[in-house]
Amino acid sequence: MQRLALALALIAASGAVAWAEPLRSSPHPSRRPVAGAPVAVRAASLLPFAALAAPVPRPTGLTLAPAPAPAATAFALASAAPDRAPRPNPRPPQPAAAVPPAASTSTSALAPAVAAPAPRGGLAALFAPRTPRAVAGSVCGDSAITGSEIVAIPAAANGCGLSDGVRVTAVAGITLSEPATIDCNTAKALKTWVEEGVIPAIGRRGGGLAALTVVASYTCRPRNNVPGAKVSEHGAGHAVDVAAFVLADGSTLAVARDWRRESKIMRAIHASACGPFGTVLGPKADSNHRDHFHVDTASYRSGPYCK
Ligand SMILES: [Zn+2]
Structure with a gap:
């Protein structure tokens, strides 16, 4: 705010000098408003000062006409400035919603969620040093789930939407290749699966599990x-698709390639998801799942569906 005021004062000062020049060189003050473009632009740049500090009657609309863009920008700046000051606690940036994994889909459901956080992130960036919550930490009340909360993804047609979503970047110390946008129930199931199923199944192979290759999470689409x-x-936000398991030595166990080749370990991983998750689909389920494990937290009266 102080910087803005200083800048405005400087602009006003330089503008005032420029403004005075035509007066000295011309005996006809009334001709000023039709001076060349540079003067018009300077006049426009005076706007914020006028809007903020003083009832300056000039410049007139005619003078501004040649330079509408700077005037609009200047006015926006002037009106934004007082708005900024009284907010002591801007919300932390919400990077998750800005780039949900499903952003590439063409659903209208996502559009508002994608667009909304942009200005907020910009504003919050100004306050970054004062907002410790901006640092990604644990979410869902579980220290073994790393990520950040996201703004609600509005419900759209056909039951899409995610009101209490999180953007999970790691579970049980295992990094996700891309953040998973899911609800906390699903995040906890993912953690349990990784911790109690995947890590033990892989054991010391390749130095142990290092990351999950996540290929889908929240996305508004039909089955x-x-x-x-x-x-x-x-x-x-109930589902995650995992295509591969990255080991510490850089090697991978990929569903498409290793379902048969590394049958024992891959089937153990698949089986261990059944329980934490209500649905587990792999290559045996259908051809849609030949290259990834789909796991979701839908619950069925008949118990988990795993294939
Ligand atoms: Zn899936």
């Missing part, structure tokens, strides 16, 4: 991308 089908659990 198996079939038009007209029921909305996928992905559309509620």
Whole structure:
């Protein structure tokens, strides 16, 4: 705010000098408003000062006409300035919602969530040193789930939407190749699966599990991308697709390549998801899942569905 005031004062001072020049060189003050473009631009740059500090009657609309853009910008700046000051606690930036994994889909459901946080992030960036919550930490009340909370993804057609979502970057110390946008129930299931299923199944192989290759989480789409089908659990933030398991030595166990080749270990990983998750689908389920494990927290009266 002080910087802005200083800048405005400088602009006003230089503008005032420029303003005075035509007066000295011309005996006809009334001709000033039709002076060349540079003067008009300077006049426009005076706007914030006028708007903030004093009832300066000039410049007139005619003078501003040649330079509408600077005037609009200047006015926006002037009106934004007082708005900024009285907010002591801007919300922390919400990077998650700005780039949800499903951003590439063409659903209208996502559009508002993507667009909304942009100005907020920009504002919060100004206050970054004062907002410790901006640092990613644990979420869902579980220190073994790393990530950040996200703004609600509005409910849209067909039951999509995620009101209490998180952007998970790691579970049980295992990094996700891309953040998973899911709800906390699903985040906890993912942690349990990794901690109690995947890590033990891989053991010391390749130095142990280092990361999960996540290929999908929240996305508003029908099941198996079939038009007209029921909305996928992905559309509620209940599902994660994992295509591979990255080991500490850089090698991977990929579902597509290793389902048969590393049958024992891959089936153990698959089986261990059944329980923490209500649905587990792999290559045996159908051809849509030949290259990844789909896990979601849908619950069925008949118990988990795992194939
Ligand atoms: Zn899936």
